[in-house]
Amino acid sequence: MWYAARCGRSRAMAKVQQKRVARTREKILAALEQLLESKEFEAISIADIARQGGVAVGSIYSHFEDKEALLPALFDRYMERIEARVAEFVEYGMIDGEKYEPSEAHDLRGIIEQSIRGAHRQVTDSLGLRRALLTYRRLNPDVEVPLVSKLGRDAIELLAAELDRYREEIVHTDLHEAARMVSYFLNIAFLDRIVLPAAAAKDELRPSDEMLIETYTGMVLHYLTGQ
Template sequence: MSSTDRRVRDPERKERILAAAATLIARHGYLGVNLGDIGADAGIVGSGIYRHFENKVAILVALFDRVVDRLIVGAEQALRTSDGAERTLAALVRGQVRFTIDERALCQVYLQESRNLPEQDARRLRWKQRHYIDLWQEALMSVREELPPAKVQVLVHAAISSIHSSLRYRNHLSTEEMAAFLEEVACGMLGVAPLPRTENRLNGDGDDRAVG
């Protein structure tokens, strides 16, 4: 193989690796999956992974970054574009619900495998997580001015946790029914009305997919 051939990379290969890793790690746990498993599921030889990731830990870090970065992008977009504090908060809820349902395996890895992150990456990701939570808390404080910061913090974590709880079981609701009910529950905790369902596009275009 020439040096030119070695430099040519499938632009979709990295995405296939990450998608395969998320699915396998969610199913078997981080310690139950090796690079050969990921490569086989992604349709490439295990050694091909090294063109994109130094090792399995690097894949896990990339998965965590993907979750937090997409949530932050969506939250910041909601803060910029929503009309009024209550609708902003409802948009944050919808974004979190949408991402959790659309990226179930990725979110399961995020919740289950933080103990396997290198400490330096764990600290960096905790900073990003705090920034995301701060965006929610600022929005809630604008809506519920009577609440002290400690209660705002409790409510935000409770609302997000109620959405994440759907990752721990299978249910018999349709995707749309589940999304609507999770929004209703989380918005109820925060004291705001969910956005109208006519504004929902759970499987919408790229901009929607980036939200929360």
């Protein structure tokens, strides 16, 4: 009996240790994600990450060989979030906890503006992860990400369905290709926030996000309608 009790205590201690290790790893990754919101990866040190996460420098090296080893882990973190969102949409028809509904906009301009605001929100809400993803892809150009490609294709299909409601206003006969062009534009509209964190934030020549949204809406509307 004493042996069984001892084994039980050992298993319990092992679980506690595993949870402690997982929490520390999460603190490290969350700290890097937060730092990436305002700094480029190359400008962040291990000491910065330790200070931001409230962990010892040695703890980071016990989990990761070096700073570069954190990027694949952040990439996996990004993919886990995407997979969770896909599962949520497939199983419950929800996105980020909210029921997906076709656009409530009453005109084509409204749909375009709603899509651009959505792109802006996605970049703003996951800036650190997106910067990590961009850095990882830059350092690993041959890595394929099938899920990201699938999500891109799904987004084009959803947008094409929205545009079909206003087919008479759109000058392009192939709505799928028109949706592809608009989707591509939405993906790069706020890319400067990801690529140039410091410059984009401090550059006095950069228009406000609200002005950019309004201008981009007009540009896309002109592309679709020719007016």
